[in-house]
Amino acid sequence: MTNRYEIGSLILRLMLGITFFVHGFAKFHNGIGHVVGFFNSLGIPGFAAYVIATLEVLGGIALVLGIGTRIVSTLFAFDMLGAIFTARLKAGFMGGYEFELALLVISISLALTGSRFYAFDQLRARSKQAA
Structure with a gap:
């Protein structure tokens, strides 16, 4: 029997995954060169744009x-910490870093609790137990 906690974790996992996928895909689709330039303007090596965009798509x-x-949620949490402290903090909460902060909190929650409902990781764990 699935409890409410697992359903809630599933909802958070799906929304976080979809959100990061769309943002990562947009970085490539709209021209990764623009993101490289933005990273360089912040003093971040341009190659990091490729790393972040790839993490967001695959993650x-x-x-x-x-x-x-x-693991992925932990990486996303570091991604959001970087975004907040390098690019968004100066703009303040409203219109600044509130979105990244929400993604950070969801990422931390999933990093701490995981999400097993409708997850391949759970299927793999079950097959190991059956073997």
Whole structure:
């Protein structure tokens, strides 16, 4: 029997995964060169734009599928900390970093608790127990 906690974690995992996937895909689709330039303007090496965009696309897919939820969520938390402290903090809360802060909190929650409902990780764990 699935409890409300697991359903809530599933909702958070799916929304976080979809959100990061869309943002990562947009970085590539709209021209990664623009993101590289933005990173350089912040004093961040441009190659980091490729790392972040790839993390967001692949990590988003992984979360939707329920693969490595705790690890991916931890990486997303660091991604959001970087975004807040390098690019968004000066703009203040409203219109600044409130969105990144919400993603950070969801990421931390999933990193601490995981999400097993409708997750490939859970299927893999069950198959190991059956073997």
